[in-house]
Amino acid sequence: MGRVEGKVAFITGAARGQGRSHALRLAQEGADIIAVDICAQMDSVPYAMATPDDLAETVKQVEALDRRIVAVQADVRDYGALKSALDAGVAQLGRLDIVSANAGIFSFGTLEELSDEQWKDMLDVNLTGVWHTAKAAIPHLRAAGGGSMILTSSAAGLMGMGNIGHYVSAKHGVVGLMRTLALELAPDMIRVNSIHPTTVNTDMIQNAAAYELFASDLPVAERTREVLAPRFQSLNALPIPWVEPVDISNAVLWLASDEARYVTGVTLPVDAGVLVK
Amino acid sequence: MGRVEGKVAFITGAARGQGRSHAVRLAQEGADIIAIDICEAVPGVGYPAATEEDLAETVRQVEALDRRIIATKADVRDRAGLKAAIDTGVAELGHLDIVLGNAGICILGPWDEITPEVYQTTIDINLTGNWNLIQLTAPHLIAAGGGSIVLTSSAAGLKGLPFLTPYVTSKHGVVGLMRAFASELAEYNIRVNTVHPTGVDTPMGADPSMGEKFGEWFAAHPKLGGMMVNMLPVEVTQPVDISNAVLFLASDEARYITSLAMAVDAGNTQY
DSSP states (O other): OOTTTTOEEEEESTTSHHHHHHHHHHHHTTOEEEEEEOOSOOTTOSSOOOOHHHHHHHHHHHHTTTOOEEEEEOOTTOHHHHHHHHHHHHHHHOOOOEEEEOOOOOOOBOTTTOOHHHHHHHHIIIIIHHHHHHHHHHHHHHHTTOEEEEEEOOGGGTSOOTTBHHHHHHHHHHHHHHHHHHHHHGGGTEEEEEEEEOOBSSTTTSSHHHHHHHOTTSOGGGOOHHHHHHHHHTTOSSSOSOBOHHHHHHHHHHHHSGGGTTOOSOEEEESTTGGGO | OOTTTTOEEEEESTTSHHHHHHHHHHHHTTOEEEEEEOOSOOTTOOSOOOOHHHHHHHHHHHHTTTOOEEEEEOOTTOHHHHHHHHHHHHHHHSOOOEEEEOOOOOOOBOGGGOOHHHHHHHIIIIIIHHHHHHHHHHHHHHHTTOEEEEEEOOGGGTSOOTTBHHHHHHHHHHHHHHHHHHHHHGGGTEEEEEEEEOSBSSTTTSOGGGTTHHHHHHHHSGGGGGGGOOSSSOSOBOHHHHHHHHHHHHSGGGTTOOSOEEEESTTGGGO
16 A cells, blocks of 8 residues: 555646656655646746656656656646646546645846846746645645645755855745645644755756856866766765755655654755755 | 665664654564663653563564564663663664664653752753763664664754743753754764654653643643644644654655754644
């Protein structure tokens, strides 16, 4: 019997990276999935975003586990589209128990340098998008008699970091959102927690723009994964450069499962000790 | 395949309550157990002490799961006795991967009725006992190439709760202990985290010696009553709820989680 057998999970940003990993890990443990992703590029994002083919691959991998999945291209900034996608998914799969608000973007610049567009896109996706996700999901969770929402924040949601002030601001905002949702939804047995990854081995950090941030002293040709690894590792207390998507998924799985039935309002770092340093 | 298959866990206060529940839950997921408990009354404690029969029952329940267990009567305040239990258990079971600092006492009373003896005993068991535990087990975890230490703090380790000053103080201290060791032991791939339960349905949770007193204190100080309330609509949690958190933190699923104060408190500390 899977640890989330028979439950239905809504996951944003599910085309690849952590979102796909969450979909697969939950499906392995018996959940059906409602997946959305923007599957399009945003101008202020300095790396290639997910594509419709990526989302199709998530569908294929979940179906290979003999679980059902409803996948829709939708942007978390567009509440109407997001709600339609979720409502359609719930109509098809029958219920909603788990929400993983995972969709997020990354871009770089000091607070002095950031453009209006960079700031606005960041807050719209990484904070308002999370609120949209929660807002659309609440009636369905309530109808199911309770549930678990997991909001993806970041180690940068609990500490300041240079060159990503808009990201830090949005991810701190997610903590406020989580705490208030936890308070407002506790009477309905809806639990709300946030997770706080350190650097995760996904396309969001394994790209030229992120490497620029960590290795501007090196010529572009020398900025390899191997050269960057010790620089990423210097952020962490545990002797590793980055964590894998499945490490975040395992935390999501635990919070989503009934094993954590009395856990709410928690900021859960999966951060290899970034915050202890 | 169990979630902690092949690992060995050392558990203090394992004769009953949360400690026994941790032993059984980890054994269900494939771990062997080294268990200790004082199995004796501690002066000042109002609820009945665990007994050697209780510890024997833990042994029976773990063995019924076809896992090995070595159980010893030992006091976390007695470094020599603790070290002997650790070293003997590890020698017998081959290695050590998980350490659970669960042993603790709780003595209630308004601040001006707590005696120096009660204060000192609480600190000695709840805080210094965990320092003894980590210092004496860490070499075995280092030898194993890493491991997971989970200390049982409390909602009262994150916020003040009334009429248990020594307990609140000791449980806050456990968080400091956890953070300090998390920093120093990270380089050995040893993770250190705390769990923070709200009220748990165990003998400690229902102290019969209190009778009406607890209610009278709150009646005399009505503003403090709200501090005990859980945000989720549950009055009391079960030992297995804490065990499930411990299991997650002990397992490789949490391999990159360290220095976390993990509330399992139905939202008590958020209220």
